[in-house]
Amino acid sequence: MGEITEDRWAAATGALRTAVAAGDPILLVCHVNPDGDALGSMLAVGQALRKLGATKVQATYPGPSALPEPFLVLPGLDLLVDSPEAPVLMVTLDAAAESRLGAYASLLGEVPTIVLDHHASYTGFGDIPLVDSGAAATAVVAAELISRLGVPLDLQIAECLYIGVITDTGSFKYALTTPEVHRLAADLLETGLDPGEISSRVFDTRPFGAVKLYGEVLSRAVLEPENRLVWSAASLADLERHGQAPYVLEGLIDGIRCAAEADVACLLKQVGPAEWSVSMRSRGGVDLSRVAVALGGGGHRAAAGFTGYGTPAEIMDRIRIALGE
Template sequence: MTVTEIASPWLTDLDPRAVDEVVARLQDAADHGRTVVIAAHIGPDGDALGAALALHLALSRRGARTLPTWGEEPLRVPAAYADLPGIDDLVAPSDIPVDEVDLLVSVDSASVSRLGALQPLLAAGAPVIVIDHHPTNTRFGTVHLVAARAAATVVIVDELLRRLDVDLDVDLATCLYVGLVTDTGRFQHATTDRAAMELGGRLIEAGVAHEELTRRLFGTRTVGELTLLARALERLTFVPEARLVHAHVTAEDATEAGAGLEATEAIIDVVRTADVAEVAMVGRQETTGAWRISLRSRGAIDVGVVAARFDGGGHERAAGFTAEGTFDEVVDRLVAVLEEVRGG
């Protein structure tokens, strides 16, 4: 047994034949200058962006024509990720030459709905590689690398880069580290294992500015983000029968505060600490009127399963979905599902 196998039990979640096929397809794309769309999920977090940009940097250096993107327009990069290597190379969905796409790589998306405006690419005929670590992944691609025990999608991407013999420079390490540290909650979440800790150490050795990144990602909030947090906490509500604590912000709130989607993560991180909460929920209204819902669990309820009931997905303790209707209607539907899941 190799050191990699000892330190990375998540690798056994993957079909070795699928790993070989993905490596071969990525190598072929690099060798022949093929056009590869690398898609993060809508409302990308650090893991989605870090995984997409790491693949973009690595494959483009090898000769592929890579188009990093996600399925929303305009592309609004969260302030915390504005300086990530490769971020200036992002391509809007409307600028992607659909007829020229040779390969679509989806990173960190558990379902087709998370591709947003990029969903038509699935019908364009190009092979689709799905790289993800969400246990609720629906396997919507041609070949799948889904490792539910991987601490983050960047962990799987790092393994692919290793098999492609890509040298780990500071830019690649920075993208991977941002994904790792955000999805493990600064190595606090239950998914943090030896493999994640060892990868973090290796990335720091590669030159990652750990202190600066930590301050930017977790220690800095704009006045607008704090204003939105205050507005959400004014609406904090406890639903005793569901052990649910929820809060929300409207599209108007966000516009007035000048805060981006990333502010929702700051809100859920506070709401989840409520001592009476078994499940925490934060709703962020989009300009269309739909609600983007974030869920967190202390462990008794699998919110990944709950989110899947709303065509969303995620992990046992962190998940999300999008829903229509008033916020109260969404809460009522969620409470009903929570009671059903708990009863089951």
Template structure:
């Protein structure tokens, strides 16, 4: 049931023992939202545990607050009265974390994805928020939580990463105000940006070089795609952790409107990242293939498929989608 943020705040006040679950294939906003809400609830005197049922990329591990998040096995048998999912648009996004839920659904969901389906007892989702971490920040303000440097830093992580370090179109004035407040409370943006943006290893650079050899640009430069096969990952002793920034590099090509990256990991599972620059809503493409996300950044995963066949199928649809929406763009500007 879709409710107002004040309704969520009142429900949080009533709970005593909480479980906060993030989504699989965690990104900065996911990690930030789980850890921040866990710390906020503890500051209220509640018992709270955060969970992500997937491995957290190594380069986040040194950031203070990330260690508050536990894995699935550590929380089996944990009893609670209130469950909260964060940054997940549907229940499948929390993976095996769903096995911890009572009655098969969370008590509260917090999210900012426009593709959210509303799967909790109380749902708050609004795509006008730049990040779920922004929602968490507003909850903390409504609760009167006093921030220390640890909470400020981990909360800023989600705001910074989901705005592309304040360069994406979702970076509004509110984002800058909240970020400034968090820095005043002790958040270190340099430490966050260094961890997230400056962690490339030699093997990652070699993998990136191989990916560039697969790069294809089509449709008069509007569409670009590349892939990373399981064999490429294995050959370079990498996992999908090392591919985090690749799709952004494809999108950065001048003239490209839609960028797509295909990653085969594990074998016979293809994880697809969609990105756009100005006018294509790639979340619709992601939804078509069973995923979701944002207007400019979305994704999906398809299991038990062949990489080449999947690329052919997705690119065919992407071409059709760009043609349809380019006509709409022309009409809107003429």
């Protein structure tokens, strides 16, 4: 695949096979507030390692344990633990920077670590990087790893990988949707997946309160023609007023980014008293990975994010400055 050498594939598969054969604890860790790609890739790899014979494989992520409702029926959720056993080998998934691993970043340098990722902003941590910035999703890298381990796809692994692919490609509409992605999707569908049911569950099913919340946040969107920028913000008070969980805001940025007058769209989602998760999208003319890295985050050219502190106005001022640099 792309940027991943055969030596790295051999090192990763060798390390995993050795750990499985020895019965060593293997820990899979994805990023805080896992999305479909992070969680799907992690659970797919975990189930594949079980099929390979692993008896001590666990999965986790930093931060609150609550998962978005659409992911509560994913196969392999029994792999998730809050307090994992001390590992002999660690695999990180979809985390481009150590900060995205929370407290588990302390294991880096102490435990041999395989990194599965696809972000251009990957910072270089870990011992065996399986990182391809040309891959549309970490799930694409995970699928290749599973294949190289000699584990055949089954319906459960395929569902996890498919959710990773469709969430990070926006149902195959983003720029990194390559022929390789469609070939992988075809292989996954061959297992008997129901793509309509999965897409409906992940993208098209939200409580009515979320619909009302969407309307309110969209009504507050601000267009800045001089900056070719459109943005809005959703506060914790908004969520509470409509009785909604934070996960319902995933996908809301697509309603903002469609503004024809803007090249860049931003959605600020409050997660603490003065803390906001910032999602950014561009039409391709602006390198948002550069902007996000400058602000402490990461991502891709057309899709990136970071954690901002202060008021929405203060955070937007920093974004405008970073866009102008």
